[in-house]
């Protein structure tokens with residue numbers, strides 16, 4: 538089945554072709570794909586209509602990041618580099634949902650990549666009421682949202698609250714595949730606030746999506762009684778020993794608003810991806826914080842991104858990593874043929890613009906149809922699978 542797009546003229550963004558289909562794995566071993574300026578809707582549509590059965594659409598899904606809604610006036614970000622439109626972000630979420638619901642075929646699910654409301658809400662003791670406003674919009678979506686937890690979720694609520702909230706979507710997990718991380722952590726357990734928040738699901742034969750918790754280790758939560766707190770303390774102590782007076786340049790991402798991965802989670806991820814390798818699946822991994830230094834500015838990387846990246850690169854099933862957190866967005870194709878896409882933040886989209894996308898999945902590629910500030914991309918799967 539072929540598809541055609543109706544690209545909303547006001548929201549047509551840039552388009553890029555990444556890891557093109559005819560390229561060898563060697564050709565694909567480059568760190569950043571070329572943007573193709575001026576590639577318009579018609580040309581993009583042609584890339585979707587390919588012969589030899591590759592134009593059959595398998596499924597689609599929505600992506601949105603850093604909604605960061607707050608009932609507060611617009612203001613510059615902490616670095617003073619760009620404006621944040623806090624109230625307007627709710628209107629943009631509403632229009633994204635309306636557009637997804639109208640799409641034919643409708644996306645099968647939406648990945649909300651974290652920071653759904655702004656941390657300033659906690660200062661005004663408005664976190665719960667503001668979250669309710671956002672969830673009221675999300676209820677209008679015809680398909681499920683998968684909610685990632687970012688630093689702003691943890692700042693507003695903490696893990697205990699989130700575990701029992703509508704932002705916990707672990708019930709959408711694929712329960713037919715059992716992959717335990719250790720004797721004490723099973724992916725089938727209900728979310729335990731002491732454990733990481735991560736799960737996986739398979740929306741289509743031979744495709745798997747894996748949510749990872751990029752704040753498994755963090756200093757955003759202040760629960761000193763948790764095992765996470767002890768592991769975080771130890772992690773930071775080890776890094777401090779290496780650089781006692783100041784972080785080295787290559788540790789410039791060890792900032793409070795980033796987080797990292799504990800050993801249990803990395804172990805779980807490794808085992809799950811081994812399962813996917815053995816079953817010849819294609820895997821999309823997603824989390825709040827980027828894990829590749831070329832996909833975003835270093836200040837926004839996960840603390841031990843090297844550990845997570847090494848695991849992803851050790852498994853040929855992995856085709857893409859999706860993140861938010863850095864509102865400018867970003868992209869790179871890594872040396873193993875994995876696409877790293879950092880989505881532009883909704884909260885920094887001014888009136889008249891937007892930042893969300895629909896990803897269409899085919900046999901040999903994913904096509905990100907971005908709106909507004911979200912760059913449209915054609916992401917070819919690695920050829921070594």
Ligand SMILES: [Zn+2]
Nearest residue numbers: 652687688862
């Ligand atoms: Zn964030």
